[in-house]
Amino acid sequence: MSTAVRQRVVAPVWEVTRPARPGRVPGVVLAGLRDRGPDPVDHRLDPHPVLTLALACGESGLGIDESTGRQHRGSLVTGLGFGVGGAARVRASNVEWVQVRLSPAIARAVLGVGLAELESSVVALDDLWGERRAARLREQLAQAASWEERFALVEALLARLTAAGPAIEPELGWAWDRIVAGHGQVRVEGLAEELGWSRKRLWSRFHAQLGLPPKRAVKLVRFDWAATRLAGGQEAAGVAADCGYADQSHLHRDVVAFTGVTPATVAGQSLIATADMAWVDHVPRLSARWGNAPASRFDGAHRPPPPTGGDNRGGRVPGRSTDVTDVRSRHRRRQPTRAADAGDSG
Numbered sequence: 001m002s003t004a005v006r007q008r009v010v011a012p013v014w015e016v017t018r019p020a021r022p023g024r025v026p027g028v029v030l031a032g033l034r035d036r037g038p039d040p041v042d043h044r045l046d047p048h049p050v051l052t053l054a055l056a057c058g059e060s061g062l063g064i065d066e067s068t069g070r071q072h073r074g075s076l077v078t079g080l081g082f083g084v085g086g087a088a089r090v091r092a093s094n095v096e097w098v099q100v101r102l103s104p105a106i107a108r109a110v111l112g113v114g115l116a117e118l119e120s121s122v123v124a125l126d127d128l129w130g131e132r133r134a135a136r137l138r139e140q141l142a143q144a145a146s147w148e149e150r151f152a153l154v155e156a157l158l159a160r161l162t163a164a165g166p167a168i169e170p171e172l173g174w175a176w177d178r179i180v181a182g183h184g185q186v187r188v189e190g191l192a193e194e195l196g197w198s199r200k201r202l203w204s205r206f207h208a209q210l211g212l213p214p215k216r217a218v219k220l221v222r223f224d225w226a227a228t229r230l231a232g233g234q235e236a237a238g239v240a241a242d243c244g245y246a247d248q249s250h251l252h253r254d255v256v257a258f259t260g261v262t263p264a265t266v267a268g269q270s271l272i273a274t275a276d277m278a279w280v281d282h283v284p285r286l287s288a289r290w291g292n293a294p295a296s297r298f299d300g301a302h303r304p305p306p307p308t309g310g311d312n313r314g315g316r317v318p319g320r321s322t323d324v325t326d327v328r329s330r331h332r333r334r335q336p337t338r339a340a341d342a343g344d345s346g
Contacts, residue, residue: 014041019151025158027103032147033096040093045083046227046259046266049180049220051107051118052078053100053125057150058142063091064122075125075134077111079118080104080211081220086260088122098141098154103180104210105173109165110158115211168209171195175202176210176217184222185244188214223258226251230267239263 017032029050035041045064054062054076061074067087075097082088108115111128125134137157144150175191191214192202206214226243230236240251255263 017147020148023155025106025155025162027106028155028158029101030151030154031099031101032150033099035092035095040091042089042091044086044259044261045078045088045090046086047081047083047120047220047223048078048101049080049104049217049224051080051102051104051111051115053098053102054078055098055100055125055141055154056138057096057098057144058138060093060095062095062097065089065091066122072122072124075138077118077123077125077128079121079123080115081120081216082122084120084258098150100154100158103176104212105168105176106162106165107211108209109167110161112161112165115209116207119211169205171197172206172209175206175214179214179217179221183225183243184218184220186218188218219254220258223254227255227259227266230255230263233267236263236267 014033014035017034019030023030056062056075062076064072064076064078065088066072102110104115111118113128125137129137137153140153141150144153175195178191179186188202189199192199195202203213206212206217210217212220222243222245226239226245229239229243236251237248240248243251245251245254252263255261255266259266
């Protein structure tokens with residue numbers, strides 16, 4: 001089906017720089033962002049089906065304000081689905097930062113906490129990694145001579161963390177890749193059947209290790225794909241048909257539930273370069289090493305062992321000072337359940 005594209009001119013809020021070379025850490029997409037000025041940045045933050053690290057390159061960090069009045073400044077981590085309902089805004093002035101989009105399939109290893117504790121939340125990096133470690137990274141990024149040097153520094157850090165951190169079960173890596181590759185147009189029951197798992201088993205393990213129920217993941221990935229196309233100028237009717245919505249009204253309800261605004265508003269507010277929003281096209285598939293068949297078919301010699309730094313159940317990583325329970329009790333702030341969450345028990 002051909003889809004009409006509207007021609008329009010939108011002044012970008014950010015100057016976006018991408019690495020010159022392909023990334024070496026699967027499940028990661030990097031970008032360097034600098035606000036273009038002269039006016040301060042103030043725009044709505046929409047939810048993504050990835051976790052995002054905003055790493056400040058100096059003392060001036062990104063700001064996120066929640067609708068509750070709570071403010072966050074500096075180097076931050078936003079969890080899966082943060083910003084549902086248009087309940088958060090990004091504020092910045094004269095800042096440079098490295099944006100790290102993390103697939104939930106590796107985010108637990110990088111961050112050192114259970115992802116369910118970060119769902120729909122924003123947390124200061126200091127609280128996850130410790131003030132000393134976060135400050136050292138901020139200084140290194142500020143002193144780097146170029147964006148490429150910054151990207152190399154961040155990639156080296158991520159490579160060390162993923163090698164030492166706890167891995168998810170390969171079946172779940174395969175399931176996540178199927179959801180992403182299908183742009184959210186997959187059935188949870190079909191995934192469970194292909195894996196040879198019960199629906200209940202898939203739900204419990206997916207939620208525990210990836211941070212949200214599988215049905216919620218499907219809806220979030222599908223929404224993100226649709227929002228990317230709307231922001232790129234494609235008509236809502238064509239987006240609804242191509243992205244697997246029942247009709248245009250279904251797309252409308254989903255977009256309003258996730259963003260708090262209509263598809264027309266999303267289409268008219270491409271606040272970050274569309275190529276940057278389309279993270280799904282840039283993230284290497286984590287399950288590529290196992291081929292295309294369900295990961296449960298790969299046991300014995302074909303099933304990779306857990307990394308040495310953690311276990312396959314999400315235990316603590318030796319050498320990390322962060323106490324998961326402490327982070328949970330002091331900093332976890334879940335947003336109220338909204339329409340986008342309805343029916344997400346599977």
